[in-house]
Amino acid sequence: MKRYIVILRGVNVSGKNKLSMAELRDVLNKLGFQNVQTYIQSGNIILDSKETKEVVCQKIKEAIAYKFGHEIAVLARTPQEWQKTLENYPFSQENEKIVAFVFLDKITKETVIEVKGVKEDKYKIVDDVVYLYCPSSFANTKLTNNTIEKKLNVIATTRNLKTTKKLLELACLNLSKER
Structure with a gap:
């Protein structure tokens, strides 16, 4: 398992692209990500996955589009890259x-x-x-x-x-x- 810090672009800003972090955590857990945690309401996620960063980002982007109807950019870094x-x-x-x-x-x-x-x-x-x-x-x-x-x-x-x-x-x- 790899740990990722995942950040979403333009979520819950000025009433646009509204996403409930609780619902987002549920979606991510159903996708098979582990230890899913969000921080504040602006699209900050920590999770574990066996997948590469690129696959993680693509899965999250597709899930948000399907569940919430928003086209959101998704970026991920490892804790080492973040540090x-x-x-x-x-x-x-x-x-x-x-x-x-x-x-x-x-x-x-x-x-x-x-x-x-x-x-x-x-x-x-x-x-x-x-x-x-x-x-x-x-x-x-x-x-x-x-x-x-x-x-x-x-x-x-x-x-x-x-x-x-x-x-x-x-x-x-x-x-x-x-x-």
Whole structure:
């Protein structure tokens, strides 16, 4: 069995793509995933599977479309990949309210994107993650998920530092209990 942190794009945002996490857990359990756990209402899942990340994502995407009628992008990482993402954050993490991670569906060769009006906000693109540091606040930044998707031609979903850390903690906590 492999442990995965699975993140969904655009779930329960501004009343769109509503998904009950309890119903989603039921669907995932029926698909044969084990130790299914969700965190908050924005599409964060921890689960175990014998399948590859790609198969896990495809099964979840198809199940959500069938059960809930939503076309949702699904991305997955192992706890080790998640940990590496956190460790590689290149900016200060002192103020967690301005730190975020944009997870991409594929590795990009781009390292620079043209975005006007960024001000003091910073980003760094590394493989399949865009690291964000937004002192202007996420409400005001020009480095939005949609902008990053368009500029890099990827599917992306963003998580703040608090959520990113909590998902790793939950994934590793469950792993240590099983050993």
